[in-house]
Amino acid sequence: MIIHKSAEDYLEMILMIRQQKGYVRSIDVAQALKVSKPSVSVAMKKLRENGYITFDKDNYILLSVTGEKVARRMYERHRTLTDLLIRIGVTETTAKEDACKMEHDISEETFSAICQYMNANKKEKQEP
Numbered sequence: 644m645i646i647h648k649s650a651e652d653y654l655e656m657i658l659m660i661r662q663q664k665g666y667v668r669s670i671d672v673a674q675a676l677k678v679s680k681p682s683v684s685v686a687m688k689k690l691r692e693n694g695y696i697t698f699d700k701d702n703y704i705l706l707s708v709t710g711e712k713v714a715r716r717m718y719e720r721h722r723t724l725t726d727l728l729i730r731i732g733v734t735e736t737t738a739k740e741d742a743c744k745m746e747h748d749i750s751e752e753t754f755s756a757i758c759q760y761m762n763a764n765k766k767e768k769q770e771p
Contacts, residue, residue: 648747651717658714667704720746
């Protein structure tokens with residue numbers, strides 16, 4: 644199934660908010676992504692219809708197994724790319740912004756090569 648960039652952003656943000664707060668409400672997503680509450684409502688409806696999220700009895704947002712998988716994939720890409728950009732001298736703010744753009748578009752091959760590079764450099768830096 645093809646998932647759009649905006650859906651990936653919503654799922655990643657749901658994961659990040661859950662990690663910070665332990666629960667996720669639509670208002671939290673709206674504030675974090677700096678979008679309107681109606682925009683979040685439309686997005687949540689689409690994500691629910693496509694099987695990426697559910698809501699509990701208190702109307703908190705929960706990731707489905709599929710939604711969790713997409714969210715974790717995007718979050719891993721975001722963290723790895725941010726780390727890479729910071730290591731090569733990009734400021735943290737710019738690195739986070741650019742990583743958010745890059746995480747959606749790079750191929751699995753490129754991301755895998757970046758991970759291998761990052762792991763190799765971590766090992767080199769740890770040795771005396």
